[in-house]
Amino acid sequence: MRPFxxxxxxxPAAAVHVATSIAAEAHVRAPVQYLAGGTTLLDLMKIDVxxxxxxxxxxxxxxxLGAIEADASGLRLGALASMAETAAHPAVRQDYPVIAxxxxxxxxxxxxxxxxxxxxxxQRTRCxxxxxxxxxxCNKRLPGSGCAAISGVNRLLAVLGTSEHCIASYPGDLxxxxxxxxxxxxxxxxxxxxxxRFAELHRAPDDTPHIETNLAPGELITGxxxxxxxxxxxxxxxxxxxxxxxxxxxxxxxxxLDLQEGVVREVRIGLGGLATRPWRAEAAEAVLRGQRLDxxxxxxxxxxxxxxxxxxxxxxxxxxxxxxTLVRALLQAAALEV
Amino acid sequence: MASxxxxxxxxxxxxxxxxxxxxxxxxxxxDSAAQPxxxxxxxxxxxxxxxxxxxxxxxxxxxxxxxxxxERLDLTGTKKGCDQGQCGACTVLLDGRRVLSxxxxxxSAEGQDVTTIEGLAGPDGALHxxxxxxxxxxxxxxxxxxxxxxxxxxxxxxxxxAGSEDEIREYMSGNLCRCAAYPNIVAxxxxxxxxxxxx
Numbered sequence: 001m002r003p004f005x006x007x008x009x010x011x012p013a014a015a016v017h018v019a020t021s022i023a024a025e026a027h028v029r030a031p032v033q034y035l036a037g038g039t040t041l042l043d044l045m046k047i048d049v050x051x052x053x054x055x056x057x058x059x060x061x062x063x064x065l066g067a068i069e070a071d072a073s074g075l076r077l078g079a080l081a082s083m084a085e086t087a088a089h090p091a092v093r094q095d096y097p098v099i100a101x102x103x104x105x106x107x108x109x110x111x112x113x114x115x116x117x118x119x120x121x122x123q124r125t126r127c128x129x130x131x132x133x134x135x136x137x138c139n140k141r142l143p144g145s146g147c148a149a150i151s152g153v154n155r156l157l158a159v160l161g162t163s164e165h166c167i168a169s170y171p172g173d174l175x176x177x178x179x180x181x182x183x184x185x186x187x188x189x190x191x192x193x194x195x196x197r198f199a200e201l202h203r204a205p206d207d208t209p210h211i212e213t214n215l216a217p218g219e220l221i222t223g224x225x226x227x228x229x230x231x232x233x234x235x236x237x238x239x240x241x242x243x244x245x246x247x248x249x250x251x252x253x254x255x256x257l258d259l260q261e262g263v264v265r266e267v268r269i270g271l272g273g274l275a276t277r278p279w280r281a282e283a284a285e286a287v288l289r290g291q292r293l294d295x296x297x298x299x300x301x302x303x304x305x306x307x308x309x310x311x312x313x314x315x316x317x318x319x320x321x322x323x324x325t326l327v328r329a330l331l332q333a334a335a336l337e338v
Numbered sequence: 339m340a341s342x343x344x345x346x347x348x349x350x351x352x353x354x355x356x357x358x359x360x361x362x363x364x365x366x367x368x369d370s371a372a373q374p375x376x377x378x379x380x381x382x383x384x385x386x387x388x389x390x391x392x393x394x395x396x397x398x399x400x401x402x403x404x405x406x407x408x409e410r411l412d413l414t415g416t417k418k419g420c421d422q423g424q425c426g427a428c429t430v431l432l433d434g435r436r437v438l439s440x441x442x443x444x445x446s447a448e449g450q451d452v453t454t455i456e457g458l459a460g461p462d463g464a465l466h467x468x469x470x471x472x473x474x475x476x477x478x479x480x481x482x483x484x485x486x487x488x489x490x491x492x493x494x495x496x497x498x499x500a501g502s503e504d505e506i507r508e509y510m511s512g513n514l515c516r517c518a519a520y521p522n523i524v525a526x527x528x529x530x531x532x533x534x535x536x537x
């Protein structure tokens with residue numbers, strides 16, 4: 001690991017002041033990085049993918065930025081709440097099961113105890129070519145260097161939202177629940193607090209895959225807000241993996257459903273393990289609205305979700321796995337007793 | 339031919355001596371010294387409360403809690419497996435919650451209670467119910483993952499996630515055992531759970 005200067009944040013504004021003191025091209029490339037759970041940052045520093053010069057430890061802010069609050073209008077999740085405590089929170093489990101399930105099926109018990117929600121949504125791709133610094137063709141890590149994955153070992157990589165410059169898959173689970181529920185993100189930046197839609201947090205790779213988010217360098221996620229709706233309780237997360245536990249998604253579906261007598265009044269769909277960024281399947285939602293939800297309509301929605309999928313060799317199985325995962329999630333959500 | 343072998347052996351001994359001397363002078367991972375330094379990392383004072391005892395150390399910010407335990411405090415019960423947060427061998431409790439000490443900076447553990455495998459037994463040396471259960475059920479072969487398994491299992495029971503064999507398997511999935519002693523580990527946790535609930 002390269003040397004870095006370590007400091008503890010005394011309050012959120014002071015942390016942001018430090019983190020924005022040095023100019024940077026993008027949030028993930030800034031020379032000052034926040035340390036919360038450390039499960040992504042320290043891992044990537046050990047393998048030399050991230051090389052911050054200063055690390056600002058924000059675990060000291062957990063009492064101020066870690067609260068979970070729920071009322072009739074919705075849910076607010078503090079950015080420093082841990083994955084484990086959020087997954088176990090009674091209001092989250094009962095009223096937003098897709099959030100609790102996406103967290104409980106992610107990582108391991110130890111990692112869920114450590115990792116914060118803010119850090120979790122910013123976790124970085126597991127693409128082997130991104131993580132291996134002996135590979136010199138990775139546009140995400142070395143802008144303009146090419147992409148070894150497109151013609152390489154790409155079984156785990158994305159089929160949706162790719163570009164000719166990057167097919168790295170976004171690995172997270174919580175983000176699929178948050179994008180499905182149209183959550184918002186609260187941040188603190190150099191010019192004060194702001195709120196953006198969760199759907200606007202991550203960027204498509206296009207020709208700048210090294211710029212992963214729309215956060216300014218040093219901008220700090222302080223929390224998430226999810227509005228309650230008739231669909232939030234009838235929601236779930238289906239995750240398909242190479243092994244039963246402690247693995248990233250090959251395909252996953254976050255589904256929230258408002259059904260009236262078997263007809264879809266509203267549906268929200270997020271897809272994981274399949275796309276370059278958290279993915280809302282709006283085309284599939286449009287197919288289902290106003291329709292009776294059954295295997296036929298679910299299949300039509302799944303076809304729409306992957307109409308634009310682009311495969312690259314090893315990951316050719318993913319569109320079909322993704323379709324089946326989505327069909328199963330939709331039918332299971334319809335069968336829930338809420 | 340013989341002299342060539344001897345010369346090769348001598349060179350290897352010198353190399354080994356040099357390597358171990360440099361390893362002993364630092365608690366950092368072996369590869370870190372070879373990398374270019376952009377910012378000088380001065381040692382920083384830290385107070386760590388481990389198994390109820392307070393320790394004052396001065397550490398390079400890069401030192402993980404795992405390396406501080408093993409290399410500075412001779413608490414070598416906590417094992418280094420992958421050193422990348424994937425195997426669970428380094429599991430310790432931080433304020434009673436199981437975490438990976440390889441992905442925790444020692445500096446950021448200040449102010450929290452660290453419990454390692456050395457801190458589980460009672461003051462009279464009586465084994466913790468989980469330690470006894472692992473012995474009773476022969477829940478290990480080579481034993482390398484065992485301290486991490488036991489610490490994780492203590493956390494698993496304390497969190498209330500040891501309700502069934504399936505639940506134990508799910509909530510212990512972050513601890514890998516390459517000898518595959520999993521069935522015996524699950525049995526040990528079920529036994530210890532009963533003992534911990536009586537205690």
